[in-house]
Every structure is written in structure tokens, then in C-alpha cells.
Amino acid sequence: MQQQEIHDFLLRYFQSNNCELVDSRSGFMTVQLTEEMDKELMNRPFYWHYLEKTGGIPNPMQLTLITNQQEVHDDIKGEIIHFGSPRLHQIFASTKKLAGYIRLYEDRQGAPGTQTPLLPWLCLNTKISYQCDRKRDVYQSIGLQLINGRMVTDFHDHLLQLPLTPKIPDFAFTLSPLIMPKSGITRIENMLRTNLSDEDHTWAEEAKQRWKKDLQLLDHFYKDVVEDTESYEIEKQALREQFEPKINISVINGGIFYLTDNAI
Amino acid sequence: MTVQITFDSSWQEELLNRITNDGPWGNWELYKLANEVEKHTLIPQFEGLQAPKHLSQLTPLPHQLEVAKQVVENMNGKAILADEVGLGKTIEAGLVLKEYMIRGLVKKALILVPASLVSQWEMELNTKFFIPAVAQKKSYVWERCDVVVSSIDTAKRNPHRDIISQQSYDMVIIDEAHKLKNSKTKNYEFVQNLKKKFCLLLTATPIQNRVSEIFNLVSLLKPGHLGSESAFFQKYKKDARSIDDDEHLRELVNKVMIRNRREDTGIEWTKRYVETLPIEFTNEERELYDSIQMLKENSSETISSPFSLMTLQREACSSREAVYYTLKNMLKRQETPSSAFEERIAAIIKKVEAVTKNSKAEKTLELIKKIDDKVIVFTEYRATQLYLQWFLQQHGITSVPFRGGFKRGKKDWMRELFEKRAQVLIATEAGGEGINLQFCNHIINFDLPWNPMRLEQRIGRIHRLGQEKDVMIYNFAIKDTVEDHILKLLYEKINLFEKVIGDLDDILTKLDFGKVEDHLVDIFSKSASEGEMKIKMENFTSMIQFAEELREGDGHAATGNS
Numbered sequence: 001m002q003q004q005e006i007h008d009f010l011l012r013y014f015q016s017n018n019c020e021l022v023d024s025r026s027g028f029m030t031v032q033l034t035e036e037m038d039k040e041l042m043n044r045p046f047y048w049h050y051l052e053k054t055g056g057i058p059n060p061m062q063l064t065l066i067t068n069q070q071e072v073h074d075d076i077k078g079e080i081i082h083f084g085s086p087r088l089h090q091i092f093a094s095t096k097k098l099a100g101y102i103r104l105y106e107d108r109q110g111a112p113g114t115q116t117p118l119l120p121w122l123c124l125n126t127k128i129s130y131q132c133d134r135k136r137d138v139y140q141s142i143g144l145q146l147i148n149g150r151m152v153t154d155f156h157d158h159l160l161q162l163p164l165t166p167k168i169p170d171f172a173f174t175l176s177p178l179i180m181p182k183s184g185i186t187r188i189e190n191m192l193r194t195n196l197s198d199e200d201h202t203w204a205e206e207a208k209q210r211w212k213k214d215l216q217l218l219d220h221f222y223k224d225v226v227e228d229t230e231s232y233e234i235e236k237q238a239l240r241e242q243f244e245p246k247i248n249i250s251v252i253n254g255g256i257f258y259l260t261d262n263a264i
Numbered sequence: 265m266t267v268q269i270t271f272d273s274s275w276q277e278e279l280l281n282r283i284t285n286d287g288p289w290g291n292w293e294l295y296k297l298a299n300e301v302e303k304h305t306l307i308p309q310f311e312g313l314q315a316p317k318h319l320s321q322l323t324p325l326p327h328q329l330e331v332a333k334q335v336v337e338n339m340n341g342k343a344i345l346a347d348e349v350g351l352g353k354t355i356e357a358g359l360v361l362k363e364y365m366i367r368g369l370v371k372k373a374l375i376l377v378p379a380s381l382v383s384q385w386e387m388e389l390n391t392k393f394f395i396p397a398v399a400q401k402k403s404y405v406w407e408r409c410d411v412v413v414s415s416i417d418t419a420k421r422n423p424h425r426d427i428i429s430q431q432s433y434d435m436v437i438i439d440e441a442h443k444l445k446n447s448k449t450k451n452y453e454f455v456q457n458l459k460k461k462f463c464l465l466l467t468a469t470p471i472q473n474r475v476s477e478i479f480n481l482v483s484l485l486k487p488g489h490l491g492s493e494s495a496f497f498q499k500y501k502k503d504a505r506s507i508d509d510d511e512h513l514r515e516l517v518n519k520v521m522i523r524n525r526r527e528d529t530g531i532e533w534t535k536r537y538v539e540t541l542p543i544e545f546t547n548e549e550r551e552l553y554d555s556i557q558m559l560k561e562n563s564s565e566t567i568s569s570p571f572s573l574m575t576l577q578r579e580a581c582s583s584r585e586a587v588y589y590t591l592k593n594m595l596k597r598q599e600t601p602s603s604a605f606e607e608r609i610a611a612i613i614k615k616v617e618a619v620t621k622n623s624k625a626e627k628t629l630e631l632i633k634k635i636d637d638k639v640i641v642f643t644e645y646r647a648t649q650l651y652l653q654w655f656l657q658q659h660g661i662t663s664v665p666f667r668g669g670f671k672r673g674k675k676d677w678m679r680e681l682f683e684k685r686a687q688v689l690i691a692t693e694a695g696g697e698g699i700n701l702q703f704c705n706h707i708i709n710f711d712l713p714w715n716p717m718r719l720e721q722r723i724g725r726i727h728r729l730g731q732e733k734d735v736m737i738y739n740f741a742i743k744d745t746v747e748d749h750i751l752k753l754l755y756e757k758i759n760l761f762e763k764v765i766g767d768l769d770d771i772l773t774k775l776d777f778g779k780v781e782d783h784l785v786d787i788f789s790k791s792a793s794e795g796e797m798k799i800k801m802e803n804f805t806s807m808i809q810f811a812e813e814l815r816e817g818d819g820h821a822a823t824g825n826s
């Protein structure tokens with residue numbers, strides 16, 4: 001992520017969270033946090049607790065973030081944000097937390113008398129992490145139509161092409177799902193599992209080989225140690241955690257989308 | 265083969281909840297952002313680093329990238345980085361730290377470095393890696409800042425120590441970690457007790473192949489990995505020097521240590537040119553030098569060790585000011601100096617006063633004018649340093665002084681003055697460490713240190729990565745003096761100037777001869793006379809030559825990664 005992308009990202013983040021931009025120029029921005037955002041980012045629970053108890057007037061903080069030090073005058077004090085900086089990680093995590101679940105409707109108005117039917121889709125955006133002593137991630141976005149069971153990959157990209165709205169449009173109605181969301185999730189999970197087990201797992205084989213070698217080395221050092229089995233077990237467990245190959249599927253976000261019949 | 269697959273089911277519970285309660289639902293813009301964030305933070309391949317992509321203004325060298333990659337991929341963030349001086353260990357450590365920060369695995373980091381390097385580390389991490397590192401100045405910094413740079417001496421003292429012991433660090437980086445080889449020291453204990461997930465130990469001196477050193481350093485990185493201390497030492501005799509014979513130990517060392525040599529890096533290093541300039545005393549200077557010998561004849565008081573006699577002689581080769589200063593101190597130290605002693609000193613002081621010209625200073629002036637570029641002059645003595653500054657100023661040459669004892673801020677300031685304003689930097693011995701001056705490529709060794717380690721450090725200030733020109737080294741030696749002898753014996757016979765000292769150490773340890781530094785301390789501080797010193801030096805040089813010959817047939821098999 002280059003600095004300009006980070007800058008744009010931060011602007012979008014604060015704007016979608018209704019924070020007013022006090023000052024925004026190339027290289028930095030100052031935002032007036034809302035009460036919610038102050039609680040979300042500034043980590044001062046005692047202040048908020050105190051306010052609630054005393055009934056004082058809340059005074060959320062302003063935050064100045066610098067994305068390009070070269071362009072910014074020296075007297076502007078703020079946090080320097082770069083890819084990898086803890087504040088950016090915090091905002092990343094907050095973005096994911098605040099947008100974990102969604103329900104949207106395709107914005108196609110029908111006309112009086114010709115009501116538009118909208119079909120329910122379940123969407124899961126997932127991260128598949130292959131883990132051993134190394135790591136690799138794959139992003140997968142899956143959509144499942146909850147009436148006929150059709151499954152679509154890259155679902156998120158499809159959604160980006162559509163006009164969407166949080167309120168059901170006029171002259172549109174939703175069809176009830178035949179597949180319940182709970183079993184929909186199970187279908188997606190099973191599909192992912194099947195695909196994964198068909199993959200080539202050389203990486204895991206190799207990890208096990210490396211694990212075995214390290215274990216042999218450890219065993220060698222403990223060969224003549226009789227009494228100290230506890231630290232041996234700890235070390236052995238540490239190696240397991242480091243090397244054992246596994247795949248974790250986590251959900252980034254997802255939700256229910258009501259779309260017209262030929263939308264996807 | 266089957267791999268265990270887990271599916272995070274916590275998400276689905278909450279979805280069902282929200283369907284039942286009809287919300288709350290997230291905002292579409294944020295939802296899209298969350299997906300973008302995730303795509304940016306994915307690690308697309310098992311191999312390779314993420315950090316370089318985000319550091320467009322930094323171009324790490326191939327060997328630096330390789331080191332960072334090794335540490336992240338194969339060493340699980342626990343490593344001893346032991347590259348030779350000047351190969352950019354700071355860059356390597358910065359890359360590793362950045363990589364882990366990008367992956368979200370490191371948030372809180374502690375960086376312990378020599379006091380003189382604190383601000384440099386802080387600056388490099390901030391400007392090259394955009395890591396918001398903060399030099400520890402106030403005690404709240406430990407808790408409030410995520411990445412803190414401090415000197416180990418500050419950190420291990422209270423109140424800091426107590427605060428630090430409360431912190432959990434994701435990564436600890438220690439520069440100059442060879443000081444932690446001994447597990448009985450306070451520093452070792454301090455580092456051992458730090459709560460840390462990842463740890464990098466940086467050192468320019470190779471591990472001396474001593475089993476106990478290996479045990480201690482590896483135990484810092486991976487406590488308990490080597491079994492119990494007693495069992496370990498039983499198996500590998502504590503003082504055994506060579507670990508090369510044991511396949512397991514060698515394997516272990518390769519797992520935790522990376523060492524690049526200059527010649528492995530494939531970088532075209534600029535050359536070192538060494539020129540020795542013999543200088544003639546004036547008659548007055550010669551008389552002063554000879555008069556010091558007089559002190560030797562009186563055995564009852566005067567000079568306690570032959571070493572300080574030699575010090576005086578060497579000072580006489582540097583400047584009359586240096587001699588004068590030492591004589592004054594000698595007088596002061598004697599509570600009731602005998603009149604004979606006072607007379608002798610007075611006689612020498614007379615000789616000091618008779619000296620009107622400093623031959624070396626004249627030569628320096630001539631050389632600086634000829635070079636017509638930035639020059640660093642190294643001297644062993646404060647008095648000479650002051651004199652030289654005055655002398656150069658008399659001839660319209662701007663210079664700045666530099667000493668190890670300067671506070672951090674002053675060092676930075678002097679370096680900056682030298683770079684932007686002054687032509688000459690005059691440094692004393694202790695100033696040789698902890699400052700990088702790649703923008704200069706001329707060194708004058710006004711007098712020579714007897715410890716070649718120091719000499720390597722002097723040269724290392726300018727002959728390092730980033731130096732674009734060939735490096736010129738001028739050594740001054742006054743003919744027919746102790747200085748002349750040292751130079752001939754030590755520096756010319758074993759080619760010390762062209763060689764890197766680590767190399768010599770490698771040669772010697774391999775043959776169980778001990779360390780270069782130890783030998784030299786013995787030769788120079790324990791010899792009773794110049795004659796004895798000469799003989800010991802001869803022995804030492806032939807030992808090195810012998811070791812070198814043996815090694816020729818042996819290839820480069822010493823320490824290092826395979």
C-alpha cells in the first residue's frame with residue numbers, strides 16, 4: 001500500500017464513520033472524532049466512564065494523521081502513519097469490526113403495478129490461511145443463492161458492479177429463502193473444505209520434514225538429560241506450534257444481499 | 265496427506281443473531297474498505313518478504329534481503345546476525361522488524377544499542393523504514409511508545425528496569441550483542457528476563473566458536489532449547505574451542521546465526537590505500553624524546569611501570585603538549601616528590617619548552633592542503649587534539665573535535681558540522697566508535713593505536729556501505745622511535761591495514777591460538793622493555809604467518825552459514 005492509498009483509505013474510513021474533517025491537505029489530515037470513534041480508537045475508557053458517571057459534556061478528541069512527512073510543515077504535530085504502523089493496524093482492525101455484517105438491496109425500482117422481485121443471496125468473504133512455519137493467505141469471496149443453491153465465486157467483485165442500498169427500494173419485494181442462512185453457511189464451508197482437500201499439499205509435507213529435523217536436533221540435546229522433562233515438553237510443544245501444517249478459514253465479513261434475478 | 269482444516273464458526277452465530285434482531289448492519293463503504301484492507305494485508309506466498317514493497321525509497325542490497333528472508337522464513341524471528349562490520353546490520357534488522365510489523369505480528373518492540381548509536385537507530389528506523397521509533401528520554405516512554413530505542417545501560421537501571429520488566433515485547437533487538445556472551449553479567453541477566461517473542465542479536469565479532477558462548481547466546485534466543493546447562497557442558501566440554509567437529513552443534517549454529525563476509529556479498533568494495541609517511545624529528549623534538557629515557561634510571565620512585573614510560577615516549581611522538589600534560593599529572597600524583605625527581609621532570613619540561621615546531625602537525629597541514637577535501641585526523645591524546653585544532657585554525661583550516669565522551673546530541677551536532685561546514689574532524693581514540701562518516705574518504709592516523717581492533721574501528725567509520733570512493737589511509741610514524749617499531753612490527757608484517765581483523769580472529773581461533781586482542785594487550789602492557797616487546801611481537805607475527813599458511817590449504821571453513 002503506497003502512502004497515497006493509505007491517505008485515501010483514511011479519508012474514506014473517517015468519512016464513512018461520520019467524522020468531520022477539520023483540515024485535510026496533501027500529506028496530512030486532522031479529523032474531529034465523534035464520540036463513538038473516540039471510544040473506538042483513543043483507548044481512554046476511564047475518561048468515558050467518568051463522563052457517564054458525572055454527566056459532563058463529552059469532548060471527543062481531534063486526531064492528526066500524517067501520511068507524507070515531506071509535504072508537511074514542521075509545526076504540524078501528529079502521528080506518522082505508514083504501512084505497518086500500529087495505528088494503521090488498529091484502524092484496519094476497526095474497519096473489519098465495524099463492517100462485519102451487512103444487509104443490502106439492489107437498487108432497482110419497479111413501477112407501480114410491476115413490482116420487482118429480489119432474490120436472497122448469502123455472501124461470505126473469507127481468508128484461507130495456510131500455516132506452518134511459514135504462511136500464505138488466499139482471499140475468496142463466495143455467494144450462495146438461497147433459493148436455487150447456485151454458488152458463485154468472486155462474489156464481492158460482482159457486487160461492486162451493482163447499485164446497492166440499505167433500504168428496500170420502492171416497488172420491490174424480497175423472496176423468502178428456501179435454504180436457511182445457517183445451512184447456507186454449512187454448504188459454503190463444505191465446498192471450501194472439499195476444494196482444499198483436493199489441493200496439492202507438498203508445502204505441508206515439506207513443513208513436516210523440517211519439523212522432524214528440528215525435533216531430532218532437540219532430542220539430541222536432551223538425550224542424556226534425565227530430570228528436566230518439563231522444559232523438553234515445552235520445547236517440543238513450541239516446535240509443534242511453529243511447524244504443524246494447518247489451514248484456517250476465517251470470515252472477513254459477509255451478509256445477506258437481495259438482488260434481481262439477472263444481476264449475477 | 266490430510267491437513268487439518270478449521271473453519272471459524274464464531275462469525276455465523278452473530279450473523280444469525282443479527283438476522284433475528286434485524287440488525288444492526290454495517291455500512292457498505294466500510295464493508296468495501298474492510299475487503300480492500302484484507303487484500304492488502306494478505307501474504308500471497310509462503311516465500312518472500314512484504315516489507316520491500318512498502319519501502320519504495322529504500323533499496324536494500326541482495327545480501328541484506330537474503331538475511332531478512334532467512335530470519336523470517338527459516339529462523340522464526342530468532343537469530344544472531346553476525347555480518348562483518350559495515351555490511352548494514354541495521355538495515356537487516358530494520359527489514360525484519362518492518363516485516364513483522366506489516367504482518368501484524370509485532371507491535372511493541374525494544375531496541376537496545378550502545379548509547380552513541382541511539383539517535384542514529386532512531387533516525388534510520390523513522391526515515392528508512394517509517395517505523396515510529398522513539399529514543400527513550402523520559403521514563404513514560406517505555407509504556408506509552410510502541411517502538412523504543414535505548415542504551416542497555418540506561419534500560420537495566422532502575423526505575424527503568426522495573427517498568428521494562430512489566431512490559432511484554434513482541435520483538436527485542438540488541439546491537440553489539442557480543443557483550444552478552446558471558447551469562448554471569450548483569451546485562452545478560454537483564455536481557456534474559458525480558459519478555460520477548462522474537463529476538464535479534466546483532467554482533468560484528470563472530471562467535472568465537474567457544475561452546476559456552478554458543479550456549480549462552482542460544483539460550484537467550486531459545487531458552488531451554490539446549491537442555492540443561494550442566495548436561496550440555498558435560499557433553500561439550502565447556503572450554504572446548506572447536507564446535508566444528510560436532511555436527512549437531514554446527515547444525516544448531518546454522519539455524520540461529522547468519523554471517524556474511526565482505527567477499528560473500530558480491531558487492532564491489534572500494535579499495536583501501538595505505539601510505540606510511542616516515543617523519544623526521546626536529547633536533548629539539550629528538551632531544552625531548554631522548555630525555556624521557558632519563559626517567560628510567562631512577563628506580564626508587566618516578567615511573568611505576570615501564571608501560572607509562574612507553575606512554576610518554578609515544579606521547580613525545582605525538583605532541584609536546586601531550587608530554588607536558590602527563591608530566592604535570594605525574595608530579596601531582598606524587599605526594600612528596602623527591603627533589604631528584606622534581607629536577608628530572610623540570611629538565612624534561614625544559615626540553616618541552618625548547619620545542620618550537622611539531623613536525624607531524626606541519627606534515628598534516630601539508631597533506632590536508634594537498635588533499636583539498638574532507639579529512640579525519642585521529643590522535644590518541646586529548647592534548648594533541650586541542651593543539652591540532654588551534655594549529656589548523658592558525659592556518660585557516662576549519663576543524664571540529666570529536667570525543668567518545670561527548671553526549672549523544674553533541675556527537676550528532678559535530679558530525680553535522682563536519683559534513684556541512686568544516687574540512688577536518690579531529691577525533692580521539694574513543695571517538696572512533698559509534699559514528700558513521702561515509703562522506704569522507706581520507707584518514708590521517710596522527711599516531712597509531714597499539715590495539716589493531718581500534719584501528720579497524722577507525723577505518724570502519726568511513727570504509728563501509730555507502731562509501732563511494734576509494735579510502736586513503738595515511739599513517740604517520742617518527743623515524744627511530746617506538747612508534748616506528750610498532751608500525752613496522754605490527755602493521756606491516758601482518759598487513760593489518762588491508763586485512764579485516766575478524767579474519768585474523770577467525771584464523772587464530774581455528775588453531776586455538778586465542779584472540780588477537782589478548783595477545784596485543786599482553787605484548788604492549790606486560791613487556792618490561794622495548795627489547796622484550798620486540799621479541800614477543802616477532803613471535804606473534806610468525807604465529808600468524810604460520811596460521812595463515814595452514815589455512816591456505818584449508819579453505820574458508822570457519823564460522824558462517826553453509
